[in-house]
Amino acid sequence: MTKTYDIAIIGGGIVGCAVARRMTLAGAKVVLIEKSPDILAGASKGNSAILHTAFDAPEKSLELQCMQAGYAEYLDIHKSMNLPLLKTGALLAAWSPEEQAKFEGIMVKAANNGVADLKLLTTAQAQKKEPNLSNNLLAAIEVPREYVIDPWSAPLAYLTQAVENGADTLFNTEVIGGFFDDSKQEGLWLLETNNGQIKANHIVNCAGLYGDLLNKNVFGESDFEIRPRKGEFVVFDKAASKLLKNILLPIPTEITKGIVIFPTIFGNIAVGPTADEQESRADASVAKENLEMLYAFALDKIPALKHIPVTATYAGIRPATEKKHYRVKHDVKNNWVTLGGIRSTGITASLGLAQHVESLFNEQGIRFNKLASSRTPMMPNLAEHIERDWQKPGVEEIVCHCEMVTKREIKKALDGSTLPAGSMEGLKRRTRATMGRCQGFYCSARLAELTEGKFAESIAVKSDKKEGGS
Amino acid sequence: MIATILQKQCDVAIIGSGPAGISAAITLKKAGVDNIVVLERESEAGGIPRHCGHIAFGFKKYKRILTGLQYAKNNIEEALNLGINIQLNTTVTALGEGGKLSLVSQQGISELNAKRVLIATGTREKPRSARFVSGDRALGIYNTGALQGMVYLKQKIPFKRPLIVGTEIVSFSALLTCKKGGIKPVAMIEENPKPTVRWPIYYGAHLFGTPLFLETKINKIIGDQRVEAVILESAQGQKKSIECDGVLFTGQFTPESSLVRMSHIAFDSDTFSPSVNANGQCSDPAYYAAGNVRQLVPEKGRNAYFYTSDNPPNAVNISGMCWDQGGEVALNILESFSN
Ligand SMILES: Cc1cc2nc3c(=O)[nH]c(=O)nc-3n(C[C@H](O)[C@H](O)[C@H](O)COP(=O)(O)OP(=O)(O)OC[C@H]3O[C@@H](n4cnc5c(N)ncnc54)[C@H](O)[C@@H]3O)c2cc1C
Ligand SMILES: Cc1cc2nc3c(=O)[nH]c(=O)nc-3n(C[C@H](O)[C@H](O)[C@H](O)COP(=O)(O)OP(=O)(O)OC[C@H]3O[C@@H](n4cnc5c(N)ncnc54)[C@H](O)[C@@H]3O)c2cc1C
Numbered sequence: 001m002t003k004t005y006d007i008a009i010i011g012g013g014i015v016g017c018a019v020a021r022r023m024t025l026a027g028a029k030v031v032l033i034e035k036s037p038d039i040l041a042g043a044s045k046g047n048s049a050i051l052h053t054a055f056d057a058p059e060k061s062l063e064l065q066c067m068q069a070g071y072a073e074y075l076d077i078h079k080s081m082n083l084p085l086l087k088t089g090a091l092l093a094a095w096s097p098e099e100q101a102k103f104e105g106i107m108v109k110a111a112n113n114g115v116a117d118l119k120l121l122t123t124a125q126a127q128k129k130e131p132n133l134s135n136n137l138l139a140a141i142e143v144p145r146e147y148v149i150d151p152w153s154a155p156l157a158y159l160t161q162a163v164e165n166g167a168d169t170l171f172n173t174e175v176i177g178g179f180f181d182d183s184k185q186e187g188l189w190l191l192e193t194n195n196g197q198i199k200a201n202h203i204v205n206c207a208g209l210y211g212d213l214l215n216k217n218v219f220g221e222s223d224f225e226i227r228p229r230k231g232e233f234v235v236f237d238k239a240a241s242k243l244l245k246n247i248l249l250p251i252p253t254e255i256t257k258g259i260v261i262f263p264t265i266f267g268n269i270a271v272g273p274t275a276d277e278q279e280s281r282a283d284a285s286v287a288k289e290n291l292e293m294l295y296a297f298a299l300d301k302i303p304a305l306k307h308i309p310v311t312a313t314y315a316g317i318r319p320a321t322e323k324k325h326y327r328v329k330h331d332v333k334n335n336w337v338t339l340g341g342i343r344s345t346g347i348t349a350s351l352g353l354a355q356h357v358e359s360l361f362n363e364q365g366i367r368f369n370k371l372a373s374s375r376t377p378m379m380p381n382l383a384e385h386i387e388r389d390w391q392k393p394g395v396e397e398i399v400c401h402c403e404m405v406t407k408r409e410i411k412k413a414l415d416g417s418t419l420p421a422g423s424m425e426g427l428k429r430r431t432r433a434t435m436g437r438c439q440g441f442y443c444s445a446r447l448a449e450l451t452e453g454k455f456a457e458s459i460a461v462k463s464d465k466k467e468g469g470s
Numbered sequence: 471m472i473a474t475i476l477q478k479q480c481d482v483a484i485i486g487s488g489p490a491g492i493s494a495a496i497t498l499k500k501a502g503v504d505n506i507v508v509l510e511r512e513s514e515a516g517g518i519p520r521h522c523g524h525i526a527f528g529f530k531k532y533k534r535i536l537t538g539l540q541y542a543k544n545n546i547e548e549a550l551n552l553g554i555n556i557q558l559n560t561t562v563t564a565l566g567e568g569g570k571l572s573l574v575s576q577q578g579i580s581e582l583n584a585k586r587v588l589i590a591t592g593t594r595e596k597p598r599s600a601r602f603v604s605g606d607r608a609l610g611i612y613n614t615g616a617l618q619g620m621v622y623l624k625q626k627i628p629f630k631r632p633l634i635v636g637t638e639i640v641s642f643s644a645l646l647t648c649k650k651g652g653i654k655p656v657a658m659i660e661e662n663p664k665p666t667v668r669w670p671i672y673y674g675a676h677l678f679g680t681p682l683f684l685e686t687k688i689n690k691i692i693g694d695q696r697v698e699a700v701i702l703e704s705a706q707g708q709k710k711s712i713e714c715d716g717v718l719f720t721g722q723f724t725p726e727s728s729l730v731r732m733s734h735i736a737f738d739s740d741t742f743s744p745s746v747n748a749n750g751q752c753s754d755p756a757y758y759a760a761g762n763v764r765q766l767v768p769e770k771g772r773n774a775y776f777y778t779s780d781n782p783p784n785a786v787n788i789s790g791m792c793w794d795q796g797g798e799v800a801l802n803i804l805e806s807f808s809n
Contacts, residue, residue, distance in 0.1 A: 235599075239731045284606075285690065291602040307739035309724065310600040314607065393578045398561055401511055402728075404574075424609060437728060439597035444612060445521070445619030448626050457609055457695045460626035461715070463652045 008200035012039035016206035020162035022354035027368030035174035046316025049151035055110035070352030084383035090146035090247035211340035231273025240269035267384030402436020483584035488517020490761025491590035493796030516542030523622035569756035593762035596722035605691030610716035629716025637665035638721030750799035761792035
């Protein structure tokens with residue numbers, strides 16, 4: 001490993017992927033280092049996938065700026081990479097007079113944040129838009145440009161574009177320390193990993209849930225502390241999609257955005273997240289009582305969901321910190337940028353954060369030779385409202401019947417793409433196989449066969465039994 | 471040989487080549503209805519019995535005890551010998567008014583106008599997610615159907631020492647399947663004071679040396695990549711951890727009926743089945759339903775004796791009864807043509 005990179009990005013969450021894309025296109029020699037076998041192993045694994053307008057973001061904050069820049073860039077580039085956008089809009093619903101009393105403040109804040117198209121709806125107007133909402137609805141604010149995206153294909157597209165334009169990736173590689181040699185004019189980092197040393201002039205810490213630990217391991221201290229906050233979700237079967245068109249937002253409180261009921265890009269309706277602080281940065285388990293609470297919450301707001309079965313449950317962990325704002329810092333002396341505490345808006349803000357990183361470099365006069373021409377990957381579409389692979393000619397076999405995943409899609413995700421799936425989790429996120437209502441009842445056997453020899457942790461295990469009996 | 475040409479029109483389209491669908495097809499064909507087609511989304515015909523490598527199937531029909539595999543094979547052979555058109559790798563994607571079906575097959579997407587349609591899409595088990603079980607979502611969590619498919623169709627196993635959840639008749643099949651695959655379950659658990667089916671479970675657990683824990687449920691599944699342990703909880707709230715490399719959720723049948731749910735056809739949201747009249751006919755008179763998609767309530771004196779009255783399972787019927795019902799509904803379809 002003698003190659004010296006301009007920039008090493010630590011962490012393959014959505015933020016790291018977006019920064020890798022941006023800086024590669026800006027002309028930097030980039031490496032993305034990720035400790036897991038695949039991207040999206042941390043906070044970016046489970047979320048609501050809402051592209052926020054930032055109408056309720058902290059005023060004048062970096063978060064607001066990055067969310068709006070990220071939102072705008074996503075709208076700008078998504079078609080060129082075949083990334084979907086579901087233009088749902090949102091209703092901010094008041095179920096009590098106390099909640100309704102907060103409407104004025106919300107409208108004022110939104111206007112200050114430059115989101116000027118919010119509309120107050122009467123009960124009748126709101127019910128007309130969403131006839132399946134419970135009669136307890138008092139009033140609503142319409143936020144027309146809150147949208148839904150595919151939370152896995154987007155970061156995969158960002159990193160794919162980076163790699164196709166020259167970036168390197170190192171998976172199963174954990175940064176455990178580093179030494180900064182500032183004797184040279186540019187400054188050189190020697191990063192210690194479990195896979196040997198990596199050399200780079202600049203570092204961007206995108207380690208999400210481990211961002212503070214990384215800084216501690218390298219500098220002996222961190223000026224922020226991650227306080228992991230778990231959010232659980234319940235997903236209803238696709239038949240529920242008839243019952244809700246908008247994202248149904250609660251009135252946000254100081255601590256949380258609250259429980260949302262929202263359409264997913266895959267054609268389901270989901271409810272969540274909860275918000276529970278916990279010690280563990282890795283424990284994304286679900287708890288029966290929380291799932292039951294979410295289920296009851298959803299039925300209370302949309303009674304007809306009672307007739308719809310549950311398809312899936314999942315959880316994600318927010319990299320929250322002891323403070324509310326993003327913990328972004330450029331340690332100019334040490335060539336070290338930290339994008340820390342990207343708590344609950346990173347899906348929206350990631351492209352904006354990447355722009356911010358580029359401007360931090362520019363401010364210091366650090367420039368690269370912008371690529372003369374660049375490649376743009378076309379991602380496989382998994383969104384339900386756009387033509388799927390099974391609807392195109394030449395389908396040999398449908399493997400996952402609930403999500404209508406073709407053999408062709410599975411083969412492509414395993415072998416035919418720039419960043420192939422290295423685990424069942426990765427395959428699920430790239431194709432949706434087994435993510436539907438039967439959760440693998442029908443297709444697990446076929447998948448075990450198709451993925452044989454592809455994953456470190458394979459679906460099938462070796463039998464202790466001697467060969468023979470079949 | 472299985473025909474590969476997909477026509478645009480037919481008299482009866484049958485969705486599903488399990489016992490109910492095949493029996494209906496054979497009945498109709500024998501009664502002289504020639505223009506029928508069986509639509510099957512898998513690459514082989516036969517339905518659930520196709521991956522039941524265990525006994526006991528087909529006793530009533532063949533007067534012999536067969537494995538599910540043999541039973542499915544016999545049924546399909548009989549249908550093919552009669553010249554019945556079975557379209558494999560053909561998925562029905564939507565049920566339109568008056569029998570207009572949307573399909574996808576190797577020939578792409580198409581429509582089929584059927585004068586009558588029989589919905590015979592069967593049943594499956596409730597997955598872990600819909601049961602709201604706490605814990606990690608690691609590799610190694612399956613239903614019996616998936617396990618059977620792996621063991622009998624692909625000669626593979628997804629775990630070596632799983633915990634089995636549930637004590638229905640299908641849980642007994644799960645024990646047999648484990649035995650076949652060289653899998654040694656660490657225990658079988660049941661929330662109720664007694665197994666859902668009595669003697670097969672007591673007998674099976676004893677025979678295979680699987681500890682049976684009653685009044686026990688899962689408190690939490692633990693595992694990073696793959697399942698590593700399960701914390702069990704007794705009725706008294708006592709917890710204990712048990713090491714295992716998988717969890718098998720058995721039973722709690724739920725009809726494979728989303729096609730109906732997503733359509734204009736009346737749906738019974740308590741049983742998750744299409745609403746049918748005494749003839750098996752749906753609210754759209756072009757449609758009928760038969761087999762386990764109807765979540766039949768077991769008739770007294772047939773297989774009901776398996777069950778204790780204090781904790782009846784979600785209704786599911788054995789193949790023979792689905793076969794019978796397929797035939798009965800086919801006769802009703804036949805009669806509807808002459809009216
Ligand atoms: C429940 C929930 C709902 C959400 N909903 C939304 C939403 O609707 N809209 C929205 O915009 N945002 C939402 N978010 C927020 C969004 O998911 C996060 O802001 C975002 O995922 C943070 O990404 P990240 O890249 O900073 O961190 P991560 O995804 O945690 O990425 C960090 C990566 O770094 C790796 N890593 C860590 N340490 C090291 C090391 N030393 N060496 C190598 N690799 C390392 C990790 O393995 C990980 O892959 C939600 C979040 C949650 C939890
Ligand atoms: C795990 C499990 C184990 C069982 N074990 C036994 C047992 O040991 N003994 C026993 O008697 N019974 C058993 N049963 C009960 C079983 O349901 C019946 O035996 C019988 O198979 C039901 O017949 P069926 O024709 O109604 O449906 P199935 O046999 O389930 O057949 C339905 C068919 O429809 C097809 N299909 C579904 N949707 C579509 C679509 N949209 N387009 C095209 N094709 C479609 C499916 O691929 C399938 O082939 C078991 C069931 C399960 C789930």
